[in-house]
Amino acid sequence: MFLMPKGTPLAENVPISKLQLPDALEKLKNGKLTGCALFDFPAADCALVYDEGKLVHAVVHREGQEIKDQAALQALVEMMLLASNGSFSVYALSKDITYAVMALVAGQAAIDGQEIKLIDFKALLERIKTEQMTATLKIYTAERAGLIFYRNGATVGFFHDGAATIETSAGEVQQIAALPGARADLRALDTTDGFVLDLAGLVDIRSLWEASSDNPFAVPTPPQPAAPEAEPPQPAAQERLSADQLDNAIIELATQYLGKLGRTLAEKELMNIGSAAALQDPAKLQELLSTIEKGAKLLSSANKIKELKDAITAKAAQL
Amino acid sequence: MDLTAFFQALTSIFPFLPKIYNAVIIDWTDLFIVFCWFVAASISLYFSVNNSRIWTSIGVGFFLLFWSQSFQLNPWHETFTVMIAIHFTIGTLSILLVSHGIQEYYLFTRTLEITGSKKTIYIATAALIAIAILLISLNPKPSLYVLRNYRMMNNIVWTFLCILNIYYIAKIYMEMKDSPIANGIICLGLVFVFALIWKASGMYLHMYQWDKAWIDIIEFTGESTDINENMGKVQFARSLFKTFNVLTSFSVAGTFAYLFKLLR
Numbered sequence: 293m294f295l296m297p298k299g300t301p302l303a304e305n306v307p308i309s310k311l312q313l314p315d316a317l318e319k320l321k322n323g324k325l326t327g328c329a330l331f332d333f334p335a336a337d338c339a340l341v342y343d344e345g346k347l348v349h350a351v352v353h354r355e356g357q358e359i360k361d362q363a364a365l366q367a368l369v370e371m372m373l374l375a376s377n378g379s380f381s382v383y384a385l386s387k388d389i390t391y392a393v394m395a396l397v398a399g400q401a402a403i404d405g406q407e408i409k410l411i412d413f414k415a416l417l418e419r420i421k422t423e424q425m426t427a428t429l430k431i432y433t434a435e436r437a438g439l440i441f442y443r444n445g446a447t448v449g450f451f452h453d454g455a456a457t458i459e460t461s462a463g464e465v466q467q468i469a470a471l472p473g474a475r476a477d478l479r480a481l482d483t484t485d486g487f488v489l490d491l492a493g494l495v496d497i498r499s500l501w502e503a504s505s506d507n508p509f510a511v512p513t514p515p516q517p518a519a520p521e522a523e524p525p526q527p528a529a530q531e532r533l534s535a536d537q538l539d540n541a542i543i544e545l546a547t548q549y550l551g552k553l554g555r556t557l558a559e560k561e562l563m564n565i566g567s568a569a570a571l572q573d574p575a576k577l578q579e580l581l582s583t584i585e586k587g588a589k590l591l592s593s594a595n596k597i598k599e600l601k602d603a604i605t606a607k608a609a610q611l
Numbered sequence: 612m613d614l615t616a617f618f619q620a621l622t623s624i625f626p627f628l629p630k631i632y633n634a635v636i637i638d639w640t641d642l643f644i645v646f647c648w649f650v651a652a653s654i655s656l657y658f659s660v661n662n663s664r665i666w667t668s669i670g671v672g673f674f675l676l677f678w679s680q681s682f683q684l685n686p687w688h689e690t691f692t693v694m695i696a697i698h699f700t701i702g703t704l705s706i707l708l709v710s711h712g713i714q715e716y717y718l719f720t721r722t723l724e725i726t727g728s729k730k731t732i733y734i735a736t737a738a739l740i741a742i743a744i745l746l747i748s749l750n751p752k753p754s755l756y757v758l759r760n761y762r763m764m765n766n767i768v769w770t771f772l773c774i775l776n777i778y779y780i781a782k783i784y785m786e787m788k789d790s791p792i793a794n795g796i797i798c799l800g801l802v803f804v805f806a807l808i809w810k811a812s813g814m815y816l817h818m819y820q821w822d823k824a825w826i827d828i829i830e831f832t833g834e835s836t837d838i839n840e841n842m843g844k845v846q847f848a849r850s851l852f853k854t855f856n857v858l859t860s861f862s863v864a865g866t867f868a869y870l871f872k873l874l875r
Contacts (some may be wrong), residue, residue, distance in 0.1 A: 551790035557723050587723055589663035590716065591790045593874050 294337040294353040295430070295437040297393060297451040297458055299327055299385035303563050308333075308378040313369065314498035315535060315567035320382065321345045321492060323559070327385040328393060331368060333378040338368045341394055343387075347492040349397045360398065365495045372501075382563075388448040389458060391481065392441035396428035399479035403429075408474040416478070421445040427480035431469045438465030533610045535569035541607045542568065546584065549600040550591045557587045571608040581605070612637050618686050628687070635686040640857060645681050647860035652677030654867040658874070659732075664725055667732045668712030673863070675705035675736070680860070696753045699761040700743040703768045708736060710772045717779045720786035759824040763817040769810035776803045792873045798866040805862055809855035812848045821845045 302323075308331065317340075320329055324345040331338040336354035340347055350364035352371075359367050371378070385393065403411070408431065420427060424445040431438045438452035440462065449458040450465050468474060533541065539562055546558035561583045562568060570576040581601050588597045614635045622628045652674040659670025679702030682688055688695055719725055747753070753761065780800035787793055816822040821838050829836055838845055 549791075551787060551793075553720060553723070553787050553790060560723055586663065586725060587719070589874075590665060590719055590725075591787060591792065593791060595875065596791060 293432055293434075293437040293453070294339075295432075295439060295451070295453055296328055296330055296337075296339045296396075297383070297385065297389060297439060297441075297449075298381075298456060299383040299389065299458055302327075302382040302384055303560070304381045305379040306381070306564060308372055308375065308380050310564065310566040310570075311372070311380055312501075312535075312567035312569055313372050314501050315539070315569065316380070316563065317347070317492065317497055318536065319539070319559070319563060321347070325382065325384065326387055326390050327383050328390075330381045330383070331371070331378060332381070333371050333375045336367075336371055336375075338364065338371070339397060340368075341390065341397055343390055343394070346490040348490070349394055350491055351397045361491055362495050365491060365497060366500065369497065369500050385458070386448070388443040389441050391426045391443055392428045392448060395426055395479050395481040396430065396439065397479075399427060399481045401477060402427070402480050403476055403478035405475050405477060408469050408476055411476060420478075423480075425480045427478055430477040430479070431465060431474055432476075433468065433471045433474050436468045436471065438468040440465055533607065535567055535611065538568040538571065538607055538611050542604055545600060545603050545607070546588075549596050549603075550588055553591055554588065557584060557591075561587075568608075568611070572611055577605065577608050612639060612642070614686070629690045631686060637684060641683055644857060644860040645677075645684055647864035648673075648677040648680045650864040651860075651867045654871045658870075659729070664727060664729055664732075665712055665715045665719060667729045668708050668715060670712075671732060671736050672705045672708030672710075672712060673867070675701050675708065675740075679705060692753045692758060693747060695758055696747045696761050697744055699758075699765045700747065701740060703765045704736070704739055704743065706769050706772045708732075710776055713776050713779050713783070717783050717786075720783050755824065755828050759817070759822070759828070762822075762824060763814070766810050766814040766817060770807060770814050773803045773807035773810060776800075777807065792870065795866065795870040795873045798862070798869055802859060802862045802866050805855050805859040808851055809859050812851040812855065816845070816848050816852065821848070 302325070317329075320340075320342055322345065325342040326344050327342060329340040329342065331340075336352060338350070338352045341349040350361050350368065352359040352364040352367045354367065354371075402425075403416075416429075419425075420442050422445070425442055426444060427442045429440040429442070431440070436453055439450065440447060441449045441451070441458075449460065450462050451458055452464045452468060454464065469476075542562060543555055543558045546554035548554075550557065561580055564583070565571070565576050565580050571580065581604060584604070585597055585601060588600065592600075614637055615631065618631045618635045622630055655666075655670035655673035657670075658666040659674075679698045682695070682698040688698075777800055780796060780803065784793060784796045784800065787796065813822070817825075819841070820836065821841065821844075826836065826838065828834075
């Protein structure tokens with residue numbers, strides 16, 4: 293059973309149809325996320341592990357197989373484009389739990405599918421402590437699963453398939469361990485691996501996404517004839533904004549008009565519509581404005597909210 | 612202000628109204644207090660209709676507070692003891708609603724989620740009031756002891772919910788201190804500090820049976836009281852009760868007028 297912990301939800305069950313993967317990952321990077329981004333597809337699951345905005349591990353579970361890192365990102369792009377439905381969630385986790393999750397995703401298997409009743413738990417815990425392991429112990433049956441997280445030999449949290457967030461007591465995980473046929477995996481981080489690469493720097497997700505989403509049957513657009521050189525630039529033309537620039541501009545405006553919470557509100561609502569690129573569609577722009585307005589009513593005056601909406605509309609027109 | 616002649620004229624026009632035997636003298640302070648609650652109720656009700664869903668709970672709560680407070684101006688309220696019980700219950704429900712709204716506000720500042728609908732709040736409030744009226748009507752006509760218990764319940768619920776509200780308002784302020792309405796949130800917190808002192812002093816007088824209602828009761832039963840031995844404490848609690856009653860109503864009107872300016 294594929295089980296990843298849930299921490300503080302930053303986005304939950306966002307339909308993938310609303311998501312522009314490169315923009316979403318860019319936001320997680322810029323937001324310096326420490327935690328997990330989880331993709332739930334009908335026939336596969338994917339987890340991306342972030343440490344302060346750095347994409348440190350990627351894993352895809354598909355048809356009983358585990359695909360990791362660059363290959364996992366390639367598989368994720370394909371699934372995003374091919375799957376008819378699926379959801380996307382982002383959870384912030386503490387640094388300690390994130391390191392334990394890194395062990396779960398990419399660590400060495402110290403115990404692999406061992407039956408619980410054959411494990412000397414006291415000795416195992418002693419080993420985790422003395423070797424100062426950063427590890428995750430997964431206890432599972434066919435139906436249920438639980439996780440125990442360790443950082444430098446100390447227990448830092450518990451999670452199970454019925455939990456909404458990281459727990460501080462082992463109660464439910466102990467019950468899973470007591471189920472008939474329960475097994476355990478222990479994955480530990482190799483302490484010699486001090487330096488972890490940013491996967492986002494190794495794989496150009498945006499070009500992967502754009503290349504994969506191109507229609508291979510589309511008729512190529514003929515190159516436009518070059519404009520006569522003598523034609524001067526239009527002085528009245530507005531400066532055009534890219535989707536990323538528009539994203540940042542909207543967030544800046546929300547901060548300016550509504551304060552710190554306005555920034556978070558704008559980030560959340562932009563995440564919900566997928567990306568600022570979607571604002572070319574007037575319906576999406578209207579949706580964004582009305583959701584921002586709904587929250588802004590608790591933060592600012594009607595006049596300021598109107599000014600903010602006008603400013604966002606003006607910026608969106610520059611896309 | 613002597614309104615005896617006015618109410619006597621009213622009873623002659625509407626003969627079904629109970630006769631007025633005692634002089635109806637309404638204190639200017641009471642009138643001022645009720646006026647302040649009226650200002651707060653009008654603005655908060657306006658918020659509840661024209662603003663975010665979360666303001667609905669707070670707005671309806673403050674409107675019910677005005678309703679419970681305005682009852683003291685009714686010269687017949689001594690005649691209808693059931694009505695007095697209903698008004699104390701409505702006063703208690705009102706702080707529950709306000710606290711519900713404040714807790715939802717706090718939740719919003721943490722999750723930026725707004726769920727539920729205004730209709731649900733209106734229907735749930737009407738249902739709660741209807742159930743309270745039904746329960747009070749099904750029971751025997753409240754005696755002076757029972758009415759005093761209702762008043763005590765009101766004071767206790769207010770005291771503890773005020774503490775919670777101050778805590779949540781402080782947390783809300785920490786989350787949105789750079790937003791344009793942050794100062795309005797501080798003012799709302801100040802209202803609850805005043806209300807806490809007002810209601811806690813009332814609760815204190817009730818707990819030690821030094822309140823006016825108890826003194827009125829024992830006047831007929833002949834029971835003894837230790838009020839004279841503790842007159843210093845009693846006077847102090849009574850002065851706190853009176854002063855902070857006025858301060859609460861004044862600050863609530865001021866706060867809502869200020870919030871109106873900030874949110875317009």
